[in-house]
Every structure is written in C-alpha cells, then in structure tokens.
Amino acid sequence: MPLVLALWWMTLLGAAITLQRAGRCLDTYQAIWGPDPSLPGNRRKPIGWGVSRWSGS
Numbered sequence: 001m002p003l004v005l006a007l008w009w010m011t012l013l014g015a016a017i018t019l020q021r022a023g024r025c026l027d028t029y030q031a032i033w034g035p036d037p038s039l040p041g042n043r044r045k046p047i048g049w050g051v052s053r054w055s056g057s
Contacts, residue, residue, distance in 0.1 A: 020050040027053050 019025065025048075029041035035054040036042065046053055 023050060023052045025051050027051050030054065 027046045030053050033039055033041060042053070
C-alpha cells in the first residue's frame, strides 16, 4: 500500500508540473473575477512561474 500511495502522489506531482509548464495555470484573480481589463487585479503582472492570463474583451 505505501508503494501505491507513493506512486499516486508522484503521478499527481508529475501532472501538476506538466500542466504548469504547458501554461495551463490560470491566474486565480482572473479565474474568480473574469478577464475584464478594467478590473484592478487584471492590470497587475501574474504572480508565479507559468501563470497565464486570458486577454480580456
């Protein structure tokens, strides 16, 4: 069982790293409030590596 649990967590960690590097990490502010450029949080630079934003329209 410990081997299965270790494999499970390694798989989740690998998936998280892969998605982060692929730019699939959306900024939390934008995920909550939307991509409207008039919102103050959307004028700031994303925090963290691999964090992306949608261009608002």
